[in-house]
Amino acid sequence: TSGFTLVGEQSPFSCIKTQLVSAIHLQEVELKETPADDHLCPLSLFPYEAVEFIGFGRFHILLFFIMGSSNIVEAMEIMLLAVVSPEIRCEWRLENWQVALVSTMVFLGFMLCGVLGGYVADRYGRWKVVFGGFVWSAYFSLLTSFAPSYSWFIFLRSLVGCGVAGVSQGFVLKAEFIPAKHRAFLLPLASFELDPVQNQQSPFIPESARYQVSAGNVDAAVKTLQWIADMNRSSLPTGQLVEPAETGRGNWRILLSPSLRRTSLLLWFSWFVASFSYYGSVLSSSELLEKNLLCVTNIEWEHPAQRRLSGAPCYCIPFGFAEYQTLLISCLGEVALVPVNICLLNVFGRKMSLAVLQLLAAIFFMMVNICTTMFGFTLLLFLLRSLVSMNFNVVYIYTAEVYPTVARSLGMGFCTSFSRIGGMMAPFVAQVLMSQSVILALTPFAVACAVCALGNFLLPIETKGRALLPENEVMKS
Structure with missing residues (x-):
């Protein structure tokens, strides 16, 4: 099962306000520390982190x-x-x-x-x-x-x-x-x-999860990432996939x-x-x-x-x-x-x-x-x-x-x-x-x-x- 909890921009369970995460940055990935009260403030995850976690397969x-x-x-x-x-x-x-x-x-x-x-x-x-x-x-x-x-x-x-x-x-x-x-x-x-x-292409290649999240379709992004994880015999990280829809x-x-x-x-x-x-x-x-x-x-x-x-x-x-x-x-x-x-x-x-x-x-x-x-x-x-x-x-x-x-x-x-x-x-x-x-x-x-x-x-x-x-x-x- 997916380790993601879907969280939108107005979710009452979100502990950190985030900006749109849909870009390539120019610095190394920094590891996030899990909060002490994990059940109160679950870890916020971005799509790039899920892709890195799933790995190659x-x-x-x-x-x-x-x-x-x-x-x-x-x-x-x-x-x-x-x-x-x-x-x-x-x-x-x-x-x-x-x-x-x-x-x-x-x-x-x-x-x-x-x-x-x-x-x-x-x-x-x-x-x-x-x-x-x-x-x-x-x-x-x-x-x-x-x-x-x-x-x-x-x-x-x-x-x-x-x-x-x-x-x-x-x-x-x-x-x-x-x-x-x-x-x-x-x-x-x-x-x-x-x-x-x-x-034979369409059934096997999904839409980009990064695009889906940037378009505000977080649910579809989670399904895409879960499907990739299953194919790679991997798993998704535990946390909340958070990104509000981008209008630009x-x-x-x-x-x-x-x-x-x-x-x-x-x-x-x-x-x-x-x-x-x-x-x-x-x-x-x-x-x-x-x-x-x-x-x-x-x-x-x-x-x-x-x-x-x-x-x-x-x-x-x-x-x-x-x-x-x-x-x-x-x-x-x-x-x-x-x-x-x-x-x-x-x-x-x-x-x-x-x-x-x-x-x-x-x-x-x-x-x-x-x-x-x-x-x-x-x-x-x-x-x-x-x-x-x-x-x-x-x-x-x-x-x-x-x-x-x-x-x-x-x-x-x-x-x-x-x-x-x-x-x-x-x-x-x-x-x-x-x-x-x-x-x-x-x-x-x-x-x-x-x-x-x-x-x-x-x-x-x-x-x-x-x-x-x-x-x-x-x-x-």
């Missing part, structure tokens, strides 16, 4: 296998763009900017729906947005296969991006269920997850409050760079392989890889076995070095990990310009993809840990929208500038990573090992 394993699709959906969409570009270029006789626009429209849909999805998730629940995003993106992705023209193709891809924006809220749902000491180990492992049958859920002003303003501004830039560099590495590698520009410094119209078409150059060189092999190996870089990512998070923390990964990414972006063999290029690309992927993973974790529950999804929504601005710009740098100069196309990515690495030292908050503490304490810090 079977529920979290199931959670990760099911919610792993939130990572896979986005990864598949981006790799699809890299692989399909050579085909649609010649299928519809597209110019470079038209090919770049395909990727940009996906990110435009993601950006426009990112903030909206975050607002809805904070107001009405995380799971509704995640599940709706799955259905939406799957439907319009299927329709894209039947696009009769280029115009229809980019329109449907933008709607797919809108659905993926909702799916990205799955990361918030995972972060709110994981105990503090396990987050740095478990969240990077999302890269390994398999995509299950979508229809989904309020964007929290993101720019004095305690979070600098964090939000720096995070928006970090997300922009994370997306700009990640998708830049994916699309640049595709362009370099398709156009055979690995050792070309001066790209002229007479380059043998280009063919004139109606007064404009057109690359009609489909990928061969070697090109697909290089792309596949480089993709493995996103998961092969996950143990390194885990070590960085646990040893150096979030801020230092971001700085180190971004500085290394800047170096490797410039190294890709080195004329080398296909094996050397594949190795450089493997390491570059590893670095930009790890950076994206860390910024996801840090964002989920630093924002309060009442604005966590909205904060993630704002961040992902800024990231899609970077994603919208990346194709025009990687796919258009690449036709003019390889070094000119790679330099913006390197510079952006280097500047962002320096900016991360200004982040005021380190969330390593921190529990999800009361929002009122967050606002005081």
Whole structure:
């Protein structure tokens, strides 16, 4: 049976007046002393304490296998763009900017729906947005296969991006269920997850207990926590689950409050760079392989890889076995070095990990310009993809840990929208500038990573090992 006694804001049995507890704080969890007269003044418990007490178990394993699709959906969409570009270029006789626009429209849909999805998730629940995003993106992705023209193709891809924006809220749902000491180990492992049958998700993944309490539905939160405890063969702590309903859920002003303003501004830039560099590495590698520009410094119209078409150059060189092999190996870089990512998070923390990964990414972006063999290029690309992927993973974790529950999804929504601005710009740098100069196309990515690495030292908050503490304490810090 549950060890919780439900206590609302006006309960006559409450001994301590509490503010809303629905935030991630920046200090270590302090142990509470049990009052001498336990039967007169029972221990007040917050949702984060219940999550920490229950610990890791079977529920979290199931959670990760099911919610792993939130990572896979986005990864598949981006790799699809890299692989399909050579085909649609010649299928519809597209110019470079038209090919770049395909990727940009996906990110435009993601950006426009990112903030909206975050607002809805904070107001009405995380799971509704995640599940709706799955259905939406799957439907319009299927329709894209039947696009009769280029115009229809980019329109449907933008709607797919809108659905993926909702799916990205799955990361918030995972972060709110994981105990503090396990987050740095478990969240990077999302890269390994398999995509299950979508229809089997709803019965097994409950709504976030933190969201339920912040919405004033304490009874539902207790049932959720009890169900998780039963699955983990654990128990709930004895005490009162206390949190009055929060009226400020989904309020964007929290993101720019004095305690979070600098964090939000720096995070928006970090997300922009994370997306700009990640998708830049994916699309640049595709362009370099398709156009055979690995050792070309001066790209002229007479380059043998280009063919004139109606007064404009057109690359009609489909990928061969070697090109697909290089792309596949480089993709493995996103998961092969996950143990390194885990070590960085646990040893150096979030801020230092971001700085180190971004500085290394800047170096490797410039190294890709080195004329080398296909094996050397594949190795450089493997390491570059590893670095930009790890950076994206860390910024996801840090964002989920630093924002309060009442604005966590909205904060993630704002961040992902800024990231899609970077994603919208990346194709025009990687796919258009690449036709003019390889070094000119790679330099913006390197510079952006280097500047962002320096900016991360200004982040005021380190969330390593921190529990999800009361929002009122967050606002005081």
